[in-house]
Amino acid sequence: MLASALAGVVLSAxxxxxxxxxxxxxxxxxxxxxxxxxxxxxxxxxxxGKYSIKPELLPNDASQAREQLVRRLGAKDSSIDIIGLDVIxxxxxxxxxxxxxxxxxxxxxxxxxxxxxxxxxxxxxxxxYASPFNTNTQVLWYRKDLVPKPPETWDQMxxxxxxxxxxxQIQVQAERYEGYTVWVNALIESAGTSILSGPExxxxxxxxxxxxxxxxxxxxxxxxxxxxxxTSNEDSARLAFEAGKAxxxxxxTFAFASAKENAPEINENMGAAPFPRVxxxxxxxxxxxxxxxxxxxxxxxxQAFEAALCLSGEESELTAVELDGLPPSHENLYxxxxxxxxxxxxxxxxxxxxxxxxxxxxxxAYQDVTSAIQRALHPPESIPAEGVEGKYDELKEDLxxxxxxxxxL
Amino acid sequence: MSSRTKSERKLAWLLxxxxxxxxxxxxxxxxxxxxxxxxxxxxxxxxxxxxxIGLANYGTVLSAELWWLDVWNTVVIMVISVAIELxxxxxxxxxxxxxxFGRGAVRxxxxxxxxxxxxxxxxxxxxxxxxxxxxxxxxxxxxxxxxWFGGHISSLAVIIMAEIWKTTPFMALLLLAGLxxxxxxxxxxxxxxxxxAWQRFVKITLPLMxxxxxxxxxxxxxxxxxxxxxxxxxxxxxxxxxxxSILGFNQLINRLNLGLGSAISxxxxxGVVLIAFVFIKGFGVKVEEGRPGG
Numbered sequence: 001m002l003a004s005a006l007a008g009v010v011l012s013a014x015x016x017x018x019x020x021x022x023x024x025x026x027x028x029x030x031x032x033x034x035x036x037x038x039x040x041x042x043x044x045x046x047x048x049g050k051y052s053i054k055p056e057l058l059p060n061d062a063s064q065a066r067e068q069l070v071r072r073l074g075a076k077d078s079s080i081d082i083i084g085l086d087v088i089x090x091x092x093x094x095x096x097x098x099x100x101x102x103x104x105x106x107x108x109x110x111x112x113x114x115x116x117x118x119x120x121x122x123x124x125x126x127x128x129y130a131s132p133f134n135t136n137t138q139v140l141w142y143r144k145d146l147v148p149k150p151p152e153t154w155d156q157m158x159x160x161x162x163x164x165x166x167x168x169q170i171q172v173q174a175e176r177y178e179g180y181t182v183w184v185n186a187l188i189e190s191a192g193t194s195i196l197s198g199p200e201x202x203x204x205x206x207x208x209x210x211x212x213x214x215x216x217x218x219x220x221x222x223x224x225x226x227x228x229x230x231t232s233n234e235d236s237a238r239l240a241f242e243a244g245k246a247x248x249x250x251x252x253t254f255a256f257a258s259a260k261e262n263a264p265e266i267n268e269n270m271g272a273a274p275f276p277r278v279x280x281x282x283x284x285x286x287x288x289x290x291x292x293x294x295x296x297x298x299x300x301x302x303q304a305f306e307a308a309l310c311l312s313g314e315e316s317e318l319t320a321v322e323l324d325g326l327p328p329s330h331e332n333l334y335x336x337x338x339x340x341x342x343x344x345x346x347x348x349x350x351x352x353x354x355x356x357x358x359x360x361x362x363x364x365a366y367q368d369v370t371s372a373i374q375r376a377l378h379p380p381e382s383i384p385a386e387g388v389e390g391k392y393d394e395l396k397e398d399l400x401x402x403x404x405x406x407x408x409l
Numbered sequence: 410m411s412s413r414t415k416s417e418r419k420l421a422w423l424l425x426x427x428x429x430x431x432x433x434x435x436x437x438x439x440x441x442x443x444x445x446x447x448x449x450x451x452x453x454x455x456x457x458x459x460x461x462i463g464l465a466n467y468g469t470v471l472s473a474e475l476w477w478l479d480v481w482n483t484v485v486i487m488v489i490s491v492a493i494e495l496x497x498x499x500x501x502x503x504x505x506x507x508x509x510f511g512r513g514a515v516r517x518x519x520x521x522x523x524x525x526x527x528x529x530x531x532x533x534x535x536x537x538x539x540x541x542x543x544x545x546x547x548x549x550x551x552x553x554x555x556x557w558f559g560g561h562i563s564s565l566a567v568i569i570m571a572e573i574w575k576t577t578p579f580m581a582l583l584l585l586a587g588l589x590x591x592x593x594x595x596x597x598x599x600x601x602x603x604x605x606a607w608q609r610f611v612k613i614t615l616p617l618m619x620x621x622x623x624x625x626x627x628x629x630x631x632x633x634x635x636x637x638x639x640x641x642x643x644x645x646x647x648x649x650x651x652x653x654s655i656l657g658f659n660q661l662i663n664r665l666n667l668g669l670g671s672a673i674s675x676x677x678x679x680g681v682v683l684i685a686f687v688f689i690k691g692f693g694v695k696v697e698e699g700r701p702g703g
Contacts, residue, residue, distance in 0.1 A: 067662055067663070070662075071662065074453040074665060095455070096454045096455070096456070097456075175647065176644075176645065227554045227555075227556045227559070228556045228559065229556075230556070230648070231556060231558045231647075236541060243541075365454070367663055367664050368664055371663065371664070378647060379559070379647070405452060405666065407469060408470060408473040408475045408476060408660065408669065409659060409660070409664060
C-alpha cells in the first residue's frame with residue numbers, strides 16, 4: 001500500500017509536467033436525475049485545473065454495484081480514485097484495507113454538520129473512512145383520501161388496510177435482496193433489539209425479534225399483502241401505489257416526486273407519516289445513502305480527498321436533492337428552501353426519521369449477515385403469523401454462522 | 410525406433426507445442442489454480458487470515474444442506490429441459506429436413522433464439538412474466554394476478570421454459586446433421602414393404618440417428634448442468650431456484666470467499682467430467698465421429 005502510494009506520488013509528479021492534471025475516476029451508482037454528472041462537472045471547474053473528475057456509473061442495485069467494486073478492489077485496481085460507497089459497505093471495505101481513512105482538516109470538514117447517525121455509517125473502529133454524501137430514509141406513504149389518520153403501528157395498519165374495500169394493499173420491499181434486509185432490520189430495531197451487538201456478536205433478543213417477525217408473518221398472510229409481496233422492491237411498490245392499488249407504502253423519499261410525475265391525482269392525496277412502530281418502542285426507520293471514500297490504491301489520493309470533499313459538500317447535496325430527491329446528510333440544510341421544495345411539507349419528517357434511524361448491522365462480514373437474513377426469512381409467507389419461535393431459532397442459528405463467515409450462503 | 414521416426418516425432422511435438430502451451434495456459438492452469446485455492450481458507454475481505462486447511466472446504470460444501478438442495482435443483486432443470494428439448498428438437502429437425510420451399514429461411518428462423526444472448530433472453534422472459542407489467546398474466550386462461558416468480562414451482566417452470574426456448578435450436582441443428590446422413594433408399598424400401606410413418610421413424614430414423622442423438626444430449630446435458638444466466642436474471646436464486654453455479658458465484662463474488670467458492674467450482678468440474686465419462690464409456694459416444702464406438 002505504501003509502495004503504491006509512493007508510486008502514485010511519483011506518477012502524479014511526472015504527470016503534472018507532461019500530461020496535465022490527473023483525471024480522477026469516480027465510481028458511483030447512477031442517479032437518473034443527473035446529480036452525479038452535474039456535481040462532477042462543477043467540482044472539476046472549481047478545482048481550477050488541479051484535477052478533473054470522470055464519473056463511472058455503477059448499477060442502481062446495491063449488490064450489483066458492490067460486485068463491480070469488490071472485483072476491482074480485490075485485485076488492487078488503481079483505476080478507481082473515489083468511491084460512492086453504500087452506507088452498509090464501510091466496515092467491509094475499511095477492514096479489507098481498500099479505502100483510506102480521513103485525517104486532519106479534511107476529516108473535520110467531512111464531518112461538519114452531518115447527522116450523528118449518518119456519520120456512524122461512514123466510520124469503522126473509531127476512524128472516519130468516508131465523507132457522507134446523501135442519506136436516505138423511508139417514511140410511511142399513505143392515501144389521505146382513504147385513510148383520515150395514518151396508523152402508528154404495523155398492526156393498526158394491517159387492520160385498517162384489511163377493512164378497506166379497495167386499494168387495501170400495503171406495499172413494502174420483500175424480494176430476496178438487500179431491500180428485504182432493510183425492512184427486516186428496521187422492524188427488529190423498532191421492536192427494541194438489534195441484529196448484532198458487535199462485529200461478531202449476534203444480539204437478537206428473543207421476544208422483540210419474535211414481535212418483529214410476527215409483523216412480517218401477519219402481513220404475508222393478510223389480505224392486505226399484495227400478490228407480488230415475495231418479489232416486491234422499491235420500484236414495484238411505487239408502481240402499485242401510483243396505480244392506486246395501495247393505501248399504504250413504506251418507501252424512500254423518491255416516491256413522492258415519482259408519483260407527482262406519473263400519477264398526479266394520486267400524488268395530490270399522498271400523505272407522509274412516521275415509519276410505523278412494532279410495539280411500544282419508538283420506530284427506527286431504515287437508513288440508506290452514499291458516503292464518498294478514497295481508494296487505498298488510488299495514485300492521486302490527495303487530490304481525491306479534495307475532490308470527494310467537494311462532491312459531498314453542501315452545494316452538491318443541494319444538487320442531489322433538487323435533481324434526484326435525495327435527502328442531505330447535513331442537518332443544517334433542512335431549512336434550505338431547495339430541500340423544502342423537494343420535500344413539500346415533509347422535510348421536517350425526513351429530518352426526524354434520519355435522526356431516529358436504526359442503521360443496519362456494522363460488520364466486515366456484512367455480506368454474510370445480509371445473505372443469512374435473506375435466506376432464513378425469504379419468502380415472507382414462510383414466516384407464520386403467530387408462533388414464530390422456529391423461525392427465530394433458524395435466523396439466530398444462521399446468523400451465528402454468518403458472523404464467523406462459516407458454512408455456505 | 411529409427412532416427413527418421415524419432416526426428417519426425419520431435420517435429421510433431423514442436424509443431425504441436427504452441428497449441429499445447431496455449432491449452433495449458435488457458436485450461437490446465439486455471440483448473441489447477443482453482444484446486445489450490447480450494448485447499449485454503451481464503452477470504453479476500455480478510456487477506457491476513459489466509460491459511461492452508463486441506464480438504465476442509467470440501468467437507469463444508471458436501472455436508473451443507475444447501476449444496477444438496479442446489480444439486481437437486483440443477484438436476485431437475487437439466488433433466489426436464491434436455492428431455493423436452495430432445496422431443497421438440499427432433500420435431501423441428503424433421504420439419505427442417507422435409508421443408509420443401511424456403512429451406513434456408515426456415516433454418517435461419519429456427520436458429521434465432523440460439524443467437525440471442527442468454528442474459529437478454531432471460532430479461533425478455535422475466536419481463537413477459539412480471540406480475541405488474543408482463544403480458545402473460547393478460548393472456549386468456551391464465552390467472553390475472555399470478556406472481557410467477559413468487560413461488561418455487563412457477564419460478565422453476567419459467568426458468569426451464571426460457572432454457573428450452575433458447576437451446577432447442579441447437580439441439581435441432583445437431584439432430585438435423587444426423588438426419589441428413591440417413592439414405593433415402595432405406596425409407597423407400599420400407600415404404601414398399603408397407604411400413605407406416607411411425608414404423609419408419611422408430612425402425613429407421615431413431616436407430617440410425619442414435620449417435621447424433623447421444624452427442625446432442627451429451628452437449629446439452631453438460632451445458633444445462635452449469636445453468637446460470639437465466640436464474641441469475643430472473644430470480645437470483647430466490648424461491649429455491651438456485652443452481653450449483655449460482656451457489657459458487659455467491660461464495661466467490663458475493664462473499665469473496667475464494668476457498669469455498671473454488672471448492673464448489675472444482676466439484677462442478679468433477680460433475681461435468683462424470684457426466685461426460687458416463688456418456689462416453691456407458692453409452693459409447695464418440696464425440697469426434699458423432700457415433701458409437703465399435
